[in-house]
Amino acid sequence: MTHSFIWLIAFVAIGGVIIRPFSVPEYVWAVAGAALLVVVGLLTPAESLAGVAKGSDVYLFLTGMMLLAETARSEKLFDWLAAHATKIANGSASRLFGLIYIVGIGVTVFLSNDATAVVLTPAVAAAVKAARVKNPLPYLFICAFIANAASFVLPISNPANLVIYGTHMPPLQTWLAQYSLPSLVSIAFTYVVLRFTQRSSLIESIETDITVPTLSAGGRLAILGIGSTALILLVSSALDVPLGLPTVITGILTSVLVLIRAKKSPWVVIKDVSWGVLPLVAGLFVLVEALIKTGLVETITAVLRTSIAHSVAETTWLSGIGLAVACNLVNNLPAGLIAGTVVQAGPVPEVVKSAILIGIDLGPNLSVTGSLATILWLVALRREGQVVSAWTFLKLGGLVMTIPLVLTLLTIWLYSLYV
Numbered sequence: 001m002t003h004s005f006i007w008l009i010a011f012v013a014i015g016g017v018i019i020r021p022f023s024v025p026e027y028v029w030a031v032a033g034a035a036l037l038v039v040v041g042l043l044t045p046a047e048s049l050a051g052v053a054k055g056s057d058v059y060l061f062l063t064g065m066m067l068l069a070e071t072a073r074s075e076k077l078f079d080w081l082a083a084h085a086t087k088i089a090n091g092s093a094s095r096l097f098g099l100i101y102i103v104g105i106g107v108t109v110f111l112s113n114d115a116t117a118v119v120l121t122p123a124v125a126a127a128v129k130a131a132r133v134k135n136p137l138p139y140l141f142i143c144a145f146i147a148n149a150a151s152f153v154l155p156i157s158n159p160a161n162l163v164i165y166g167t168h169m170p171p172l173q174t175w176l177a178q179y180s181l182p183s184l185v186s187i188a189f190t191y192v193v194l195r196f197t198q199r200s201s202l203i204e205s206i207e208t209d210i211t212v213p214t215l216s217a218g219g220r221l222a223i224l225g226i227g228s229t230a231l232i233l234l235v236s237s238a239l240d241v242p243l244g245l246p247t248v249i250t251g252i253l254t255s256v257l258v259l260i261r262a263k264k265s266p267w268v269v270i271k272d273v274s275w276g277v278l279p280l281v282a283g284l285f286v287l288v289e290a291l292i293k294t295g296l297v298e299t300i301t302a303v304l305r306t307s308i309a310h311s312v313a314e315t316t317w318l319s320g321i322g323l324a325v326a327c328n329l330v331n332n333l334p335a336g337l338i339a340g341t342v343v344q345a346g347p348v349p350e351v352v353k354s355a356i357l358i359g360i361d362l363g364p365n366l367s368v369t370g371s372l373a374t375i376l377w378l379v380a381l382r383r384e385g386q387v388v389s390a391w392t393f394l395k396l397g398g399l400v401m402t403i404p405l406v407l408t409l410l411t412i413w414l415y416s417l418y419v
Contacts, residue, residue, distance in 0.1 A: 054285050057244035075221075092205075096206060229251070
C-alpha cells in the first residue's frame with residue numbers, strides 16, 4: 001500500500017508538471033509532490049534531502065547558464081546578434097531558418113541543450129522580430145528541437161549524458177567514435193522533417209533594411225563570458241570534472257564584470273532569472289528518490305538483464321524506443337536518473353547503453369515537457385509573449401521526433417554489427 005501511495009503522488013505531481021492545470025507553474029507541482037511525500041511519512045526528511053543533494057551539480061549548471069543568458073539579455077547582446085543574423089539572411093526566410101539551425105547546433109554541442117533553450121531562444125525571438133516575419137514559431141521551434149537532436153555530439157552537450165554514464169564516462173575519443181555518426185543522422189533528419197513541416201511559413205520575404213546596433217562594452221564582456229564557459233566546459237569534460245561548479249563560477253564572474261562595467265545594480269539581472277527551474281529540478285529528484293524506494297530500479301534491472309540475455313538487438317530497440325516514450329510521460333530528468341542507476345548497476349552492452357542515451361536525449365522531442373531543456377524553452381517563450389500548446393507541439397513532435405529516432409537507433413545498431 002505504501003508503494004501505491006508513492007506512485008500515486010508521483011503520478012499526480014509529474015502530471016501537474018506536464019499539464020500545468022490552472023496555469024500553476026511547473027515547480028509548484030514538483031515541490032508540492034515532494035513535500036507531501038515527507039508530510040505523510042512516505043519519505044523521511046533525510047531521504048528527501050539526499051534526493052535534493054543528488055541534483056547539486058545540475059542546480060549549479062543551470063544557475064550559471066541562466067545568469068549568463070540574463071546578463072547577455074540585459075546588455076542587448078541578443079538584439080545585436082539578431083540584427084547580424086537577419087542581415088546575413090538577406091531577405092530569405094529559408095536562409096534565416098537554416099542559419100538559426102546551424103547556430104543552434106553550435107550552442108547545443110559546446111554549451112549544452114539547456115543553454116540552447118536559455119541563451120538561443122531570446123536571440124531568435126529578437127531576430128525574427130527584427131526580420132518582421134509573420135509567424136515566428138517555425139524559427140523558435142528550432143531552439144526546442146535542435147536542443148535535443150544535437151545533445152549527444154559531446155558528453156557536455158546534455159547533462160543527461162553525465163547521468164547515464166556516471167563515473168564510467170568513456171574517453172572523448174571513444175565517445176566521438178561511438179556517437180558522431182548517430183549525431184549526424186539525428187541532426188540532419190531533424191532538420192529535414194522540421195524544414196518540411198514548416199515549409200509554408202518559409203516562402204515569405206523578410207526585412208532587409210536592418211540597422212545593426214552598437215554593441216556595448218558589457219555586451220562584449222558577455223560574449224567573452226559565454227565563449228570562456230564553452231571552453232571551460234570542454235576542458236572539464238575532457239578531465240572528467242563535474243560541470244556545475246565551473247559553469248556557475250563563469251556565470252557569476254561574467255555577470256559581476258558586466259554589471260560593474262555597465263554600472264548597473266545586480267537586481268537588474270537577478271530579478272529576471274527564471275529561478276523556479278531550480279525547485280522544479282529539486283522536486284523531481286525527490287520524486288525519483290521515492291520511486292527508487294518502491295523497488296523500481298531492481299525491477300527494471302532484472303528485466304533488462306533478462307532481455308539482454310534473450311537478444312541484444314531486440315533490447316537495443318526496445319530500450320531506445322521505450323525510454324523515448326518514458327521521457328514524455330515523466331520528463332527525461334527522472335527517466336534519465338532511473339536509467340542511469342540501472343545502467344551503472346552492472347555490465348550492459350555498449351550498443352544498449354547508446355540506445356538508452358539516445359532515447360533519453362532525442363526522445364523528448366515528442367512533447368513540451370519531454371526534457372528540462374524544452375521546459376526552459378517554454379519559460380523563455382512566455383517571456384517573449386509566445387505560447388505553444390501541448391497539443392500543437394505534440395502534433396509536430398510526432399514527426400520531428402519519431403523519424404530521426406528510428407533512423408538514429410538504426411545507425412547505432414548497424415554500427416554495432418561492424419565494430
